[in-house]
Each structure stands twice: as structure tokens, then as C-alpha cells.
Amino acid sequence: MRGLLPTLCLALGLVTATQGLLVRHDNSFQPDHILRVTAQNYSQACMERYSVLVNGSSPGPELRLQEDKVSWIRVYNDMEDSNVTMHWHGLSAFTAPFSDGTPMASQWPIAPGHFFDYEVRPEVGYAGTYFYHSHVGFQAVTAAGALIVESAQPSPYKYDEERIIALSDFFAKTDEEIEDGLTSANFTWSGETGAILVNGQGRLATNATGSCKLAAISVKPGKTYRLRFIGETALSFVSLAIESHDVFEIIEADGHYTKPVKTSYLQISTGQRYSVILKAKTEAELRKAKSRQFYFQLTTLGRPTVLTNFAVLEYPSHIATDLTTVPVTPPLPVANITYGWMDYTLEPYYPDLNFPTSTEVTRRIIINVHQNVSTHIVWLQSGYDWMVTFPKSPYLVDVYTGKLDLNASYKRAIASGYGFDNQTRLFPAKMNEVLEIVWQNQGAVNTGDIENHPFHGHGRHFYDIGGGDGLYNSTENEKRLNGTHPVTRDTTVLYAYRTETMPLTPSGWRAWRIRVTDAGVWMMHCHILQHMIMGMQTVFAFGDQAAIIAQSDPVDEGYLTYGGSAYGNATYHPLVQHFFDVHEQTV
Template sequence: MYRVQKSLALLLSLATAIGGSVVHDDDSFQPDHILRVTAQNYTEACNTRYSVLVNGTSPGPELRLKEGQVSWIRVYNDMKDDNTTIHWHGLTAFTAPFSDGTPAASQWPIPAGHFFDYEVKPEIGTAGTYFYHSHVGFQAVTAKGPLIVDSKDDPPFHYHEERTIILSDFFNETDKKIIDGLTSTNFTWSGETGAILVNGKSRQATNSTGSCQLASICIEPGLSYRLRFIGATALSFVSLSIESHDVSIIEADGHYTKPLNTSFLQIGSGQRYSVLLKAKSEAALKKAGKRQFYIQITTLERPKTLTNYAVLHYSGGTPADLTTVPSSPPLPTAKTVQGWLDYKLESLHPDHAFPTLNEVTRRIIIDVHQNVSDHVIWLQNGYDWVQSFPQSPYLVDIYTGKLNTDEVYQRAISRGHGFDNITRTFPAQIGEVLEIVWQNQGTFTNGGLDAHPFHAHGRHFYDIGGGDGEYNATANEERLKSSRPMQRDTSMLYRYREKTKPLAPSGWRAWRVRVTDAGVWMFHCHVLQHMVMGMQTVFIFGDRNDVIAQSDPVDAGYLTYGGSAYGNTTHSPVVRHYFG
């Protein structure tokens, strides 16, 4: 029966794959979008730091794609010394195999002075809110921008206009100094977030001088708006509320939801939500006596709480005041709601593909905790992962035969928990249905805990909830009887307390995944500091034959660093157009 399931799953996957053709992307080739990555001094929040930028700004320009339609995005690495990539955060596995943008996993990074043409094709039914960012080192703190996938049909909800609101962090130290401190035997923390930026803008109450301003979200009285919130922070897990306005959630991570009314949002790094906001009428504004309301953003689960603001401003009156910062919060200071939205948020349309417990072929439990040895690291099942391991990208090694997927799978199965400690990967066969449990544990030294926004590349997962203590499959299945899990690509592993006993369980998050698309996919905490400190792992879906069958034999230019698939000033790239 299992072989039949695998064969059917592979046939379905192959039905979507197109061999494409090898094309010389010369001057006659016109990409749909062009992004240029640079490094330079840049001013945010009344401070200047040396930062990696996209098209000279942070955030970079908004990209708009259409579901079911192929788009080519050319990324130039205009930096002098550093590699880069761009990852299309939340887009599913139906990109070309080397277009996920993960160095050491699915592609060689783009060398300085080179460019790479990414081919992306959002799936039908995944219209929604996404973003792009570098996946090298700490670059994503500034090298990012919004990405919107428009529906081929009218959206299921009516609204007059939309606004995109991207949240990010500011750190005083440079990327290099932060990484050096985090990875040194003389461990040095990055410091806490200096500011929460909204669309690249922030101002503190202490900024008595300087030209920085609060971000302004301008709306018209009486209209309805779709607000697209993007959690592009490096570290911060935030609570966000709009003074005197409630909203209704209609989308999470690229999937429409049944409307859910709320007075606040909790947004972890990597998460996205769309909400509907009904603007006040002129009569209501006159009664309120103002046309400007604060958007209050508060950090959660950090040693110190930081509250920053943006402005929701109604047109038709005096210009927005973007320099006055409240001396005290206009709204109550937020606290973490553990398990927010768990078992409450549901898909707008029935999802008959949700795998039941009976369909699960294997459960993988991933224990995560911090450890202090010669330096401070984060471990998954006893191992950390950094970009220097492996020495070449896994996907490249699969194509060249250097990585034996059959041996990796047998070792992982024989060890009992599905993890191959030699390659530090979790392999799975096409047709399997995995239940993946992230189990939070107290730090080995003092039992300390943290909250983690876990993100999966490749196929979206079904989020089947979370809770305190240790995962109990039977108890959770009872809770699922009254809930229809959403597909997500980033969800929160809560900590439930600041400390517990060393290695004691304190919080879990569980997913279910149908293994349908061959490839190499990163699964990781989306806090940049934690990633640098080893909180990443890799899932290999399918064996070598599955990978090659899904995408055809690959061209040699993809298999070497700076190969012919990467263009520069002397030659155009030789690129496989996978979708024709």
C-alpha cells in the first residue's frame, strides 16, 4: 500500500513539473523584476549603520506576482566582498529547484559582482501576503521587502483599498560584528532591538533631535481597507493594536481564513496576516475629536519591553504629526497570550487534503534547547547547524551523487527519531505523511526558555496546534475534533514560562506534512540570532531519482560556485527555464 501511495504522489508531482529548456539569458531577456543588493551606510530611526540594502532602501521595493504565473526576478549582488541570496519567504515548493534562495541547502550563493535569475511560480490558491529577504548571515535584518501574490480571480472579501505594513528591527551594531559576537567563544549578545520600524520608519520619545519620523498609514473616512502585516523582524515577537479600531483577520501566511474579529495581533518573525479595517465615518471622527490614532507595537518575551508607534491618519484634516511620540502608551501594555489563535483560526474553504492521525506514517520529535560549551549554541536533537556545514549545498551534492539519499534515509530510520546525524538532515520519502513536533526544552545550564517562530520552506504545513509541557498525540487529537487546522509556513513555539529544569519540556508545536515535492528544504527558527547560533535544520524530501525526475537533469552551471548559471559583467547566465 505504501508503494502505491508513493507512486501516486510521485506521478502527481511529475504532472506539475515541466522539463523546460536551457536558455542564454542575454541582453534580449527581460526579467519581470530587478533587485540590486548593496552594502552602504544607511540611516534608520535617527541612527546610521553600515547595512545591506535592496535597491538602495530598507525595506526594498514591493514586488507583486500573480498566482499561477511565472515571474523572473534578477538579483544582482553589487557588494564587493560578501555573498548573498534572496529567499521568497512563504512561496511553496513549486519554484524551480534552485530558486528557493537558501545557501548551503538549495543553491550556491550569489558571489560578489554576479547576478542570478530566480524563476518563481506561485501556486493557484496561494494569493496573499509574503516577503523576500536575504538568507545569508544577518543580512535579512535590512535586506528584505514585501512580496504580494495577487489572485487570478477577485479576492473573496470586499475592500476598497489595501495598505502594506512591514515590521522590522533596528540594531546599532553591524551585521559582521553581531555575527562575530554570536559565534565567538567569547560570546557577545547582539543587544536587544533598538527600535521597531514600520515600513522602515521609527522615532523614539528620546529623539529630541533628528529628522526621523513615525510611519504614517493614511486612509479615507468611511472606506474599508485590507491591511497586510508582515513580520520581517530579526528578533522581535510583537503585539500590535490600533487605537480605537478593531480588525478582522482574513488571511494568514498566504491562506484565506474565516473572518476572526480581534483587538490585537501577535506577530512573530516570518508570520504574515491580512486584516479588514472599517474606517471611521466623518461623524465618528468629529465625535472623537481627532483624525490621528496610534498603532502601538510592543515586544513580547524579551528581558526588557519596548513599545514603539506608527500613525493611522485620516485624510481631509491637518497633516499627520509624525514627530510626537506618546509619553505613555495610549493602550494597555500588551502581554503574551500563549497559544494565540490555536484551534480558533480556520481556513475559509474546506481543506479535504488535511491528513488525519490515521494517515500519519511517521512522527518526528525535534527537541530544541540552548547549550553552552566552548560557545553558546542552539541544538536540534543534540546538533546545531550553520552555513559552513555542509561544505557544498545539499541539493548540489544530490545531483552530483556525492550525497547518497538512500544511505541517509536508512541511517535516520535506524536511529529511531528520523534524524541523520552524519549529514544533520531529516530525510523523508515521497508519499509519507509526517507529524513533526517541535519540543521546547529548558537550557542545559540553567533551564532558561525562549519563544521561537519556526518556518518551513517548501510545502506549507498543517499547523495542528501547540500547548504547554510535552506533546500528547491522543489529547491533541481530541482538540482537533472541533477544529480544522490551517496551512501555515511559520508558527510560534511558545515557552509558557521563563525558566524550568534543565532539558525539561515546556511547550510544543506540532505540524503535519504530506511529502509530495522532492527537494531540499530548510526548517528553522526565524529569529536571525538563533539561526546564526545553529537553530536550523534541513529536510530532504524524496531520493535522488525523485529529485532528478521532478526537474530533469540539471545543468553544470548550477553545480559550482559562480558557475555559468550566475551572470556577471563578462557573460550572461546559461539558465534552465523550468516552466517553459
Template sequence: MYRVQTSLTLLLSLATAIAGSVVHHDDSFQPDHILRVTAQNYTEACTTRYSVLVNGTSPGPELRLTEGQVSWIRVYNDMKDDNTTIHWHGLTAFTAPFSDGTPAASQWPIPAGHFFDYEVKPGIGTAGTYFYHSHVGFQAVTAKGPLIVDSNDDPPFGYHEERTIMLSDFFNETDKKIIDGLTSSPFKWSGETSAILVNGQSRQRTNSTGSCQLASICIEPGLSYRLRFIGATALSFLSLSIESHDLSIIEADGHYTKPLNTSFLQIGSGQRYSVLLKAKSEAVLKRAGKRQFYIQITTLERPKTLTNYAVLHYSSGTPADLTTVPLSPPLPTAKTVQGWLDHKLECLHPDHAFPTLNEVTRRIIIDVHQNVSDHVIWLQNGYDWVQSFPQSPYLVDIYTGRLDTGGLYQRAISQGHGFDNITRTFPARIGEVLEIVWQNRGTFTNGGLDVHPFHAHGRHFYDIGGGDGEYNATSNEERLKSSRPIQRDTSMLYRYREKTTPLAPSGWRAWRVRVTEAGVWMFHCHVLQHMVMGMQTVFIFGDRNDVMAQSDPVDAGYLTYGGSAYGNTTHSPVVRQYFD
């Protein structure tokens, strides 16, 4: 199916170029936030590891932005040898063209000893929970931090206070050793996560010595809280419950939802949820005879289950016990709920922009499977994508005219599946409505399957569900008649079984996307190991004229590695300001 639609809104968005001016960010310029990326020995979970950090810690500092307002975030690469970037996970296209933070896609990385000023403008209506992280190699395992977008108005739900809870993985091996193993012949797996960290803290029952502690989330009796959960894991798909407390989901990936009561959360890498928690009263606590409760976190879909803990502590004169780890889980061991929340979460306010099946101009099916030999890779429609391909960022090549956007679009359409195998990109025109189907298939050699949290840059998608077997548009459309899909930026492709016959379908996830903003956007599995092994795709929205019309001609300093847009100790950066 193929047709292109336009509307007055889309035409106006194309006709409105972003007014920009070129300025020197000299010593008189004061960024709103400063992040410094370093690599050094760092201790987590009672183990010291050489890690990439932001402002000397992992996670890095919490950033708070306001919707509709421009923030300048200066990122220093203080490492000696490695490149870095910072990606504003979930903030979609509401940034300047080179501010998405994806090397080889939308910008040259920040060289060692340089810095880059990111111009970030969260859109109106995007207040919610996000995070930032490096998009180079395996750095995001530690180089990350929470990012909260505040509303200009009061939030739609009342609560007294809020707490941010960031979930991440700990690996004993260094980033370099992990990447070397994943890309070598013979292949060497990274190993499983050694600990689930909560706000950078974890303690195992085996830690009889060491100063590491369980994380403590401190609350007051009788108050109501917004808990912001951020799934910043590298590998782990998690189930989380709080002993003797129920939750009510009110936000998913930056979008408010109608309250949905639940006793647990399932959180994949890249996903975020806000929940409301009503604290127990002082009288109830006295009857219970306890003031702290365990937050139980369990890995799903891995060869071996790992259960770790944090503490929900009611403040009093008695400090929390952060060294005692339960001998056995206080809650039942979690199991995967296939399709959790599918067709259950609803928008808080009606969303009339959801594209119907009749509006879809093209369906793109992306077959996902692993290829195993002495070297193991993940393929999408038969191709892998890694940061060394292409040789220069696609967006740079669009500006310089080296990338023929018209030619690659025609090739992709003529091949029938929407994929251009020469540039390894999925092109789309402004005004199209895409239905993108991620189709899980058994490994080519042994039929093995895995779970994948797929994340989209550039545009939030309407998640229209998932299921077992192979995608069937007709039957899924029947399911959609009784639900109103919400927008997400990360959703789970389940496997439904551990193995099947080679290349047999076993699970799908489908999205609908309105192509409105021009740009180069990564769509990828958010498991870092899978990304390193090739599980990434690139979508190019719009042609060169669309890109130029949306952002004006760009300055040469953005188009070369270490160009004048990247400052260092000898010169201030020459920066184009895209927003007033």
C-alpha cells in the same frame, strides 16, 4: 509508526517532469523584476548604520506576482566582498529547483559582482501576503521587502483599498559585529532591538533631534481597508493594536481564513496576517475630535519591554503629526497570550486534504534547547546546523551523486528518531505523511527557555496546535476533533515560563506535512540570532530519482560556486527555464 502511502495524485505528480530548456539570458532578456543588493551606510530611526539594502532602501521595493504565472526576478549582488541570496518567504515549492534562495541547502550563493535569475511561479490558490529576504548571515535584518501574490479572480472579501505594513527591527551594531559576537568565544550577545520599524520608519520619545518620523498609514473616512501585516523582524515577537479600531483577520501566511474579529495581533518573525479594517465615518471623527490614532507595537518575551508607534491618519487638509511620541502608551501594555489563535482560525473553504492521525506514517520529535558555555549554541536533537555545514549545498550534491539519499534515509530510520547525524538532515520519502513535533526544553546548564517562530520552506504545514509541557498525541487528537487546522508556513513555539529544570519539557508545537514535492528544504527558527547560533534543520524530501524526475537533469552551471548560471559583467548566464 511507519508506513508509506501513495495515491494516484502523488504518482501523477512524480511522473510529470518539468519541461525545461537551456537559454542564454543575454542583453535581449528582460526580467520581470530587478533587485540590486548593496552594502552602505543607511539611516533609520535617527541612526546611521552600515547595512545591506535592496535597491538602495530598507525595506526594498514591493514585488507583485500573479498566481500561476512565471516571473523572472534578477538579483544583482553589487557588494564587494559578501555573498547573498534572496528567499521568497512562504512561496514553498512552486519555484524552479535552485530558486528557493537557501545557501548550503538548495543553491550556491550569489558571489560578489555576480547576478542570478530566479524563476518563481506562485501556485494557483496561493494569492496572499509574503515577503522576500536574504538568507545569508544577518543580512535579512535590512535586506528584505514585501511580496504580494495577486489572484486571477477577485478576492473573496470586499474592500476599497489595501495597505502593506512591514514590521522590522533596528540594531545599532553592524551585521558583521553581531555575527562575530554570536559565534565567538567568549560569547557576546547582539543586544536587544533598539527600535521597531514600520515600513522602515521609527521615532523614539528620546529623539529630540533628527529627521526620523513615525510611519503614517493614510486612509479615507468611511472606506474599508485590507491591511497586510508582515512580521519581518530579526528577533522581536510583537503585539500590535490600533487605538479605537478593531480588526478582522482574513488571511494567515497566504491562506484565506473565515473572518475572526480581534482587538490585537501577535506576530512572530516570518508570520503574516491580512485584516479588514472599517474606517470611521466623518461624523464619528468629528465627535471624537481627532483624525489620527496610534498603532501601538510592543515586544513580547524579552528581558525588557519596548513599545513603539506608528500613526493611522485620516486624510484631510491637516498633515499628520509624525514627530510626537506618546509620553505613556494610549493602550494597555500587551502581554503574551499563550497559544494565540490555536484551534480558532479556520479555512475559508473546506480543506479536505488535512491528514488524519491514521494517515500519519511517521512522527518526528525535534528536541530544541540551548547549550551554554563560553560559546552559546542552539541544538536540535543534540546538533546545531550553520551555513558552513555542509561544504557544498545538499541539492548540488544530490545532482552530482555525492549525497547518497538512500543511505541517509536508512540511517535515519534505523536510529529511530528520523534524523541522520552524519549529514544532519531529516530525510523523507515521497508519499509519507509526517507529524513533526518541536519540543522546547530547558537550557542544559540553567534551564532557560525562549520563544521560537519556526518556519518551513518547501511545503506549508498543517498547524495542529501547541501546548505546555510535553507533546501528547492522544490528548491533542481530542482537541483536533472540534477544529480544522489551517495551513501555515510559520508558527510559534511558546515557552510558557522563563526557566525550568535543565532539559525539562516546557512547550511544544506540532505540524502535519504531506511529502509531495521532492527537494531540499530548510525548517528553522526565524529569529536571525538563533539561526546564526545553529537553530536550523534541513529536510530532504524524496530521493535522487525523485529529484531528477521532477526537474530533469540540471546544467553544470548551477553545480559550482560562481558557475555559468551566475552572470557577471563578462558573460550572460546560461539558464534552464523550468516552466513554460
């Protein structure tokens, strides 16, 4: 009956844009973008590696979407033996219910030889810088690409051109080797990042020689540029500055315009994005500098070993830019981590009257985060890890089929005193609650080790209300918030403040506030891929079954089974629900 309902409504002439119009995506349907995922040998940093690629390259093609416009993005899984999904990082709440791209949370993954049509509609006010990536295992180390949401309205900031600067990591081990090592009882670390790549290019070592080229970002003298920085790294937390270009002006963070903030450097964790205004040197300044090329200096932060890599900012001329020489001595001081960088400083460009005050908070959830060693090395939140092997079917599927009782889960979570239901490993919430979510860093059970964690929230963006050392103190933080205007983000850093302490001793916190307005199943996790694979993920369920189904209406059965009829293949055209728009072709 559930699968027939949309068709029945159509026959009765009752379908609206939100009732899930059922459409056969045959040869007459043309998606707006097509991404084909393959696994093959691929050269980066002059090294061959078996990698997962999007449209044959890493990074994959740049996608551009429009605010308030539906885009259909078809993702083909052309791999022979691996699943894939595609996540639209930062746009989670603005997709159809099964389009978030989180396997075993919001959808069945795309089986080998199949494809899935993702429906994405960015809301007005979310023009900015995003990216897409696979959410399966370690695939996102290479299977990722820039996603830009464009506005119909002019930018509040004036610039002549823009450049995308995507940061990624290189690992010599394959995805399979890394995943097996991290999840084995005979634990084997992935190794540290071999290189920080810029737009897929880079060198393995700062003093390497040979023909392997650095990335070049070209600018024209006297022009003003918007540089869009995207943290597509798997592990690296990067400090970035440009030789002889001392002033950046931050204008965007995670897809939202900010009031301008001047800085001489950026700290970019995996998952974060920033736009900055850069005023290129004039011809007179270039003559004075006696150079037309300058180094981007990128340094890893908070890792056992410091890696410094480079790219080149070039002012092209008749003399070819040297992209093979790497400075033996870095031209800038090697950066150290700045704890709390830009906390309480960034403010929204447009007035935001929706920020929930402390008096509006209905519930505070404190999530203790630490590493534990038992039969495996795992990362725990509230005493539990979460891996895609835990649920037997995706949570969202179980909500639609009635197998998951979110009301009962909510009661158990409240009774626990922590807001966590250990039976389902969910953090459930009711619609219209205002949550204060506190990520509390702790020393590892066995060693006291602590690390930095960039936490990413799916669903609607959260208000970041800061971070600090030690144990979270709401009274003291309210004093710091006084007179500030928190921005909405989707990825912020839980700092460690030290490398080790006593086991389970608090050492750093990060706090968010969220209005529960978008019913669904939403991942919240550390965006370091190794930590995710080792269990550092949580799942929030916003709303009960009635609220989730009311937001999208019942769905066709093809979404509820692995390889179901919502997933196409070479011999079958998928039957797809249009949750946001009404297509002319119907069943």
C-alpha cells in the same frame, strides 16, 4: 553528460514545460523584476548604520506576482566582499529547484559581482501576503521587502483599498559585528531591538524628541481597508493594536484566506503575515473622537526588556499630521504575551479535504530544541546545530552529482529512532509519507532558560495542529483537534510558557503535519536571525535522488559549482534552465 541533456532534448524537439529548457539570458532577455543588493551607510530611526539594502532602500521595493504565472526575478550582488541569496518566504515549493534561496542547502550563494535569475511560479490558491529576504547571515534585518501574490479571481472579501504594514527591527551594531559576536567563543549578544520600525520608519525610544518621524498609514473616512501585516523583524515578537480602532477581522494567514475572525489585537512573530479588514471611521465618528490621527501601538513580547513603539494611522486633512510627537504614556495597555494565540481558531476559508488525519500519519518526528554552552553558545535540534559552514557544498548540488546518498541517509535516520541522520545532519523522508513533526521546547543545558521560537518551514506549507505547554501528548491533542479545521501555514510559534525551568525539562511544543509531495531540500528553522546564526536550523530532504531529479530533470553543470555558468556577471550572460516555461530563445 548531465549538462548536455536539456540541449539534446531541445534539438530532438522533446522539450516540455517541465524539462528544464536551456536558455542564454543575454541582453534580449528581460526579467520581470530586478533587485540590486548593496552594502552602504543608511539612515533609519535617525541613526546611520552600515546595512545591506535592496535597490538602495530598506525595506526594498514591493514585488507583485501573479498566481500560475512564471516570474523571473534577477538578483544582482553588487557587494564587494559578501555573498547573498534571496528567499521568497512562503513560496519555497513554487520555485525552480535552485530558486529557494537557501545557501548551502538548495543553491550556491551569489558571489560578489554576480547575479542570479530566480524562477518563481506561485500556484493557484496561494494569492496572499509574502515577503522576500536575504538568507545569508544577519542580512535580512534590512535586506527584505514585501511580495504580494495576486489572484486572477476576485477576493472573497470586499475592501476599497489595501495597505502594506511591514514590521522590522533596528540594531545599532552592523551585521558583521552581530554575526562575529554570536559565533565567537567570547560570546557577545547582539543587544535587544533598538526600535520596531514600520515600513522602515520609527523612533529609538517612546519618549524621544526631535525630527525623526513615525510611519504614517493613511486611510479615508468611511472606506474599508485590507491591512497586510508582514513580520520582517529579526528578533521581535510583536503585539499590535490601534488606538480607538477596537476590531480587526483576520481574513488571511501566511498566504491563505481564512474564515473571518474578530480580534482587538494581533501577535506577529518574525516570518508571519496576516491580512485584516479594517473599517475606517466615518467623518461623524472622527468629529466625535476630536482627532484625525491615532497611534499604532507595538510592543515586544517574550524579551528581557519590553519595548513599546508607535506608528500613526492618519485621516489626512488640511491640518498636517504630527509624526514627530510620541506619547509619553502609551494610549493602550501595554500588552502581555498570549500563549497559543489563535491556535485551533483559524480555519481555511475554502474547504480543505487534504488535511491528513492521525490515522494517515506514517511517522512522527520529535525534534527537541534547547540551548547549550560548550566552547560556544549554540541552539541544538535533536542534539545538533546546523550552520552553513557544515556542508562543503549545497545538499541539493550533492544530490545531483551523486555525492549524497539519500537512501543511506534515510536508513540511518530510521535506525536512530529520531528520524535524524547525524552524519549528514538531515531529516530525510520518502515521497508520499505523512509526517507529524513536533518541535519540543526544553530548558537550556546549563541554565534552564527557555525562549519563544517562530519556526518557519520551507517547501509546501504545513498543517499547523496546535501547540501547548509541557510535553507533547498526541492523544490529548487529537481531542483538541476534534471538530476543528486546521489551516496551512509556513511560520508558527513554539512558545516557551515560562522564562526558565530545569535543564532539558519539556516546556512547550508545536506540531505540524506534512504530506511529502514536493521532492527537494527544504530548510526548517527558527526565524529569529540570531538563533539561526547560532545553529537553530534543520534540513529536510524529501525524496531520494531519483525523485528529486525526476521532478526537475537533470540540470546544467552551471548550477553545480560556486560562480558557475548559471550565474551571470558583467562579462558573461548566464546559461539558465527554464523549469516552468518554454522561452522562445534557445541555445
